Amino acid sequence: MATDLTARFLDALSQSDGPILSTDAFPSIPSTEIKSALDRLKSREMVVYEAIDKEEAILTAEAEGVAANGSPEAKVFEAVQTALQGLKITDLPKAVGKENASIGQGKALKAGWITKDKDLLRAKAKSITDTSREQLQTIQNTRTFPDPKVLSDLKKRKLVKMQKVISYKFSKGPKFAKEFVKEETDLTADMLASGTWSTVKFKPYNFKSLGAPTMSGALHPLNKVRHEFRQIFFEMGFEEMPTNRYVETGFWNFDALFVPQQHPARDQQDTFFISDPPYADTPRADPQETQHLPNRSLSESTTNKASTLDYKQYWNNVKEVHQNGKYGSIGYRYPYSEHESLKLVLRTHTTAISTYMLHRLAANPRPARYFSIDRVFRNESVDATHLAEFHQVEGVIADYGLTLGGLIGFMEVFFAKMGIHKLRFKPAYNPYTEPSMEIFGFHEGLDKWVEIGNSGMFRPEMLEPMGLPKDMRVYGWGLSLERPTMIKYVHNLSSPAEVTNKLCRYAVKNIRELLGHKVDLNFVESNPAVRLEKD
Ligand code: PHE
Missing domain, CATH: 1.10.10 (Arc Repressor Mutant, subunit A)
Structure with a gap:
């Protein structure tokens, strides 16, 4: 037992003048036990010790026979x-x-x-x-041999094996004493009453020891990444859009965005439809409509309500531009169904909110920057990289005289703030933007181009029915929050240096480890704040 050992060590030391070698004095005790007993004594400065690694020679079975009976x-x-x-x-x-x-x-x-x-x-x-026998007997007694040549010869003849041994050389420390005094950890009422408090030895505080982890709530990694994105948006002068409406009408999710009613995205396969109730009421006047925006800080909500375009007019403009064409557009020329506009869906993109906010902006047109980060829903089959619900990061910029070059330039600044410096743009198609561009970023860690977002300049068929001025241009873009989280999130940091290490990546390979019922709570709890690699 370790306690016995400490007593034996102290005893041995008190009887010896110099240091003691554990392998000599206590050859049969395993080195791990020796070390733990010495550590206990060392922590009280009763001994000092050093570990010595050495090689010892031991006899093989055959050699033992020779040593006992002759060669x-x-x-x-x-x-x-x-x-x-x-x-x-x-x-x-x-x-x-x-x-x-x-x-x-x-x-x-x-x-x-x-x-x-x-x-x-x-x-x-x-x-x-019989020299062979004598040599082996020497080795048996001393575990070594004075002449290394003899030793290596015996090794070759397989009479001797070498083995590593750790030995501890210990001697008296500054607080050496013959007895191992028990140190008290707590001052008790009994000690005070009996007066022993003045004579007992107290264990010194260990100010370096780590405290026990306390149970507490933790922010989900996605929340932390969301926080970083919000900071970027605020830094760039954006206002946050109210995203508290998961259920939208077909009108705000699709029609107002000039998405034709036959568009495949409006299919059961891509969109979740609400079954109860399946339809919204017919549109009402403005005061009702603004009720779901309780905490808006967006300035136009209070100042210019009066000049908001009449909702009936907007409703009809949208129908017109789809069915017959308007504002210089020939439209889609199909019979537009107002009933279809009222169908309730789980919003498939936050662009439904951007659209709503742009229509509000039309009441008082002026340069504006809006963003939102919230949940969207798509009826997709779930796999390692797809979920039926995920988060979208969305931004819109409205101003006069905006150009496509300006959108590209803005994207470069925006993504640089997330540590993505190389961008490529690929022409794409959205019913509501023209031109449209997919955004690819070069992922240094994966050493390849990955798609990071979708963007474009909103079409006049979307903006003019709202009443926005003809010369006002609006950019928009969207990306998923999960993707940058999966690749950027800093996982299990062991040193501050790692935080700044550019290749430090989050190990989430399966999106379901990040969101949904399979998320490991330990993972949420133990993750530090996210760092997007900002300049
Ligand atoms: N709504 C698009 C999407 O879901 C993103 C987007 C927003 C594209 C605004 C262009 C303009 O991918």
């Missing part, structure tokens, strides 16, 4: 010497054993101890020294 050559000599008339070679195995006979005969001859006379062996030396 084969010595045995052969003895047998030959006792046969006064000489020993027949054929009788040697019977006298000393087969093994000893075959090895020992040659060696005894070579050493000049015996001679061969036809089929007879005769003794030549009067007496011999």
Whole structure:
């Protein structure tokens, strides 16, 4: 037991003048036990010690036999010497054993101890020294041999093996005492009452020890990434859009965005439809409509309500532009269904909100920057990189005289703030933007281009029915929050240096580890704040 050991060590030290080598004084005790006992003594400065790694020689089973009974050559000599008339070679195995006979005969001859006379062996030396046996006995007692050449020779003959041993050399420390005094950890009422408080030894505080982790709530990694994105938007002068409406009408999710009513995205396969109730009421006037925006800080909500475009007019403009064409557009020319506009859906993109906010902006047109980060829903089959609900980061900029070059330039600044410096734009198609561009970013860690977002300039067919001025242009873009989280999130940091390490990436390979019922709460709890690699 460790406690016994500490007492034995202290005892040994009190009787010795110099340091003690554990392998000499306590050869049979395992080194792990020795170390833990020494550590206990060391923490109280009662001993000091150092570990010594060394190699020891030990005998093989065969060598142990030699050390105990003599070498084969010595045995052969003895047998030959006792046969006064000489020993027949054929009788040697019977006298000393087969093994000893075959090895020992040659060696005894070579050493000049015996001679061969036809089929007879005769003794030549009067007496011999069995050096092999003596060498092995020395090794057995000292675990080493003074002449390294002899040792390596014995190793080659497989009589000796080397083995690593840790030995501890310990001596008295500054607070050495013969006894291991129990140190108190707490001052008790009894000690105060009896007065022993003044004589007992207290264990010193360990100010370096880590406290026990306390149970507490934790922010989900996605929330932390969302926070970073919000900071970027605020830095760039954006206002946050109210996203508290998961259920939208077909009108705000699709029609107002000039998405034709036959568009495949409006299919059951891509969109979740609400079954109860399946339809919204017919549109009402403005005061009702603004009720779901309780905490808006967006300035136009209070100042210019009066000049908001009449909702009926907007409703009709949208129908017109789809069905017959308007504002210089030939439209889609299909019979537009107002009933379809009222269908309730789980919003498939936050662009439904951007659209709503742009229509509000039309009441008082002026340059504006809006963003939102919230949940959207798509009826997709779930796999490692797709979820039926995810978060969209969305931004819109409205201003006069905006150009596509300006959108590209803005994207470069925006994504640089997330640490993505190389961008490529690929022409794409959205019913509500023209031109449209998919945005690709070069992922240094994966060493390839990955799609990071979708963008474009909103079409006049979307903006003009709202009443926005003809010369006002609006950019928009959207990306998922999950993707940058999966690649950027800093996982299990072990040093502050890692935070700044550009290649530090989040290990989430499956999106379901990030969102949904499979998320491991430990993972949420143990993750530090996110760092987007900002300049
Ligand atoms: N709504 C688009 C999407 O879901 C993103 C987008 C927003 C594209 C605004 C262009 C303009 O991918």
